[in-house]
Amino acid sequence: MAVVTDLTVCIFPPTLPAHGPDPRTWHRIEKELYLHTAPQQRAWLYVALVNEEELAAEDLVVMDIRVGDPPSSGHWESRPGGIWALRNKFSGKIDQAVTEVDVLFGVDAVDPRPQWALMRSSLQLNAQPEVPVARLSVLHGRAKPRPGTQAPLRVGEDGTFKIVQISDTHMVTGVGVCKDAMDAHGKYLPESEADPLTVDFIGRILDAEKPDLVIFTGDQLHHDIPDSQSALFKVVAPIIERSIPFAAVFGNHDSEGTHALSRMAQMSILQNLPFSLCEPGPEHVDGIGNFYLPVLAPAPSKLPLSALYFLDSHGQIPSEIRNPDYDPIKQSQIDWFPDTSQAQRNAREKGDEDSQSHLSLVFLHIPLPEFREGRLSIRNGHRGEPSETPTFNSHFYDALVKEGISALGCGHDHVNDFCALLPQETQQDGDKTPRLGPWLCYGGGSGFGGYGSYGGKRYHRRARVWELDTSTGSLKTWKRVEYAMDRVDEVILVEGGAVVDPFITE
Structure with missing residues (x-):
């Protein structure tokens, strides 16, 4: 394992190559400290690393790091940017030594990684006031295994399982700007810091619902932000603080921009x-983040009672037909989905608890073309804007029907929050009786950095909650909305394993 033996900040004129210290020892943290906003200079943090087994007793290693005013005691060494390093001779143990250093940006930055400590004081770089400040985060010793990854998802003893769906948080590097908030009475509010509002809103929903799982349905990040990692950390921190498992799909904006991390790089951050x-997800399937999660019966059973499917809905594409237009779900994804679904079905059939109903849900970011079909019947919630979907229909919806999916949850269109049905016709044995399903549901925009208005009208931020009851084969949903004390638009979507229409009463 590597140990930090020194660190420094190097500043270069933009006309010269950024050649720092000896690359055989010094590692550059690939985050430009001015966030590409300073035309006259560029700056990077360099960290000297030596493998633990190569260290001798007389070698100095970094034991602690401070930023700002000089510490009052100890033999601290000054480094550029207001950094102070405390170095001692190597004791043979790295438990107390610094092993990794990272940079995060913004006064609202957080570091949810176990054992990492984020410096309160920012680096002294003389950047412009509008540039999010750079802050060091430090790891001492060996990182312990990350918690919360061993136990599978399971329904409660009563057969229920609750999901909070959070969509379109649009976090940025720094606090961001909310331009269209309003108070509980609909009065327009002035511009304010966006991301702190989003974090607070998410926290209040989690405390009210105490879900078994949180699902992010895309556009966790705004487009064209200079540091993806800082923004990602902010959006997942409220979930990690409450020890709640979470999963995510990507939206069209997450990896947009010159300095944005790729989907694979963001997935690597999330996975860890x-x-x-x-x-x-599988390498042979288009996109990043095509996977499924089984929800098992109470321990010690290994019987899956529900399956949750996640798909990458890709991003915007050039089009002469519609602007904006989007990539459709690809054929490799359509092929992967029924294969995975049928494997789950086979696993259930081998179980000895088949008296319990099985419910399957699908989550992605960009809605399918069926969300804008004329035959679509909105049964709950509201359409506040036209659905932005791919022009080309690759008919993934047909696979959902064939595999008996109960509902699909998406994001993307912030002020849409409805659940709707598209009647289907069965033609088995000549039967053409219309039937229902699956439900097509929007989550609604949860982030204050993304738009919350359309056509001159503002909307409160919201999130969707799903509750499965595998003992009765039922699925119900509701929303959590700003300022509302209770559930909003609660409706039963599935009963006895079958999609129901709340508008039809006996």
């Missing part, structure tokens, strides 16, 4: 966080 159930 506590309580994360995120997966990149």
Whole structure:
């Protein structure tokens, strides 16, 4: 394992190559400290690393790091940027030594990684006031295994399982700006810091619902932000603080921009966080983040009672037909889905508890073309804007029907929060009786950094809650909305394993 033996900040004119210290020992943290906003200079943090087994007793290693005013005691060494390093001779043990250093940005930055400590004081770089401040985060010793990754998802003893769906948080590097908030009475509020509002809203929902799982349905990040990691950490921190498992799919904005991390890089970050159930998915399937999570019966049973499917809905594409237009779900994803679903079905059939109903849900970011079909019947919630979907229909919806999916949850269109049905016709044995399902549901926008208005009208931020009851084969949903004390638009979607229409009463 590597140990930090020194660190420094190097500043370069933009006309010169950024050649720092000896690359055989010094590692550059690939985050430009001015966030590409300073035309006259560029700055990076360099960390000297030596493998533990190569250290001798007389070698100095970094035991602690401070930023700001000089510490009052100890033999601290000054480094550029207001950094102070405490170095001692190597004792043969690295438990107390610094082993990793990272940079996060913003006064609202957080580091949810176990054992990492984020410096309160920012680096002294003389950046412009509007540039999010750079802050060091430090790891001492060996990182322990991340918590919350061993136990599978399970329904409660009463057969229920609750999911909070959070969509379109649009976090940025720094606090961001909310331009369209309003108070409980609909009065427009002035511009304010966006991301702290989003974090607070998420926390209040989690405390009210205490879910078994949180699902992010895309656009966790705003487009064109300079540091993806800082923004990702902020959005997942409230979930990790409460020890709740979470999963995520990507939206069209998450990896947009010159300096944005790729989907694979973001997935790697998410996978290594506590309580994360995120997966990149099979390499032969288009996109990053095509995976499924089984929800098992109470321990010690291994019987899956529900399956949750996650798909990458890709991003925006050039189009002469519609602007904006989006990539459709790819054929490799459509092929992967029924294969995975049928494997789950086979696993259930081998179980000895088949008296319990099985419910399957699908989550993605961009809605399918069926969300804008004329035959679509909104049964709950509201449409506040036209559905932005791919122009080309690859008919993934047909696979959902064939596999008996109960509901699909998406994001993308912030002020849509409805659940709707598209009647289907069965043609088995000549039967053309219309039947229902699956439900097509929007989550609604949860983030204050993304738009919360359309056509001159503002909307409160919201999130969708799903509750499965595998003992009765039922699925119900409701929303949590700003300022509302109770559940909003609660409705039963499935009863006895079959999709129901709340508008039809006997």
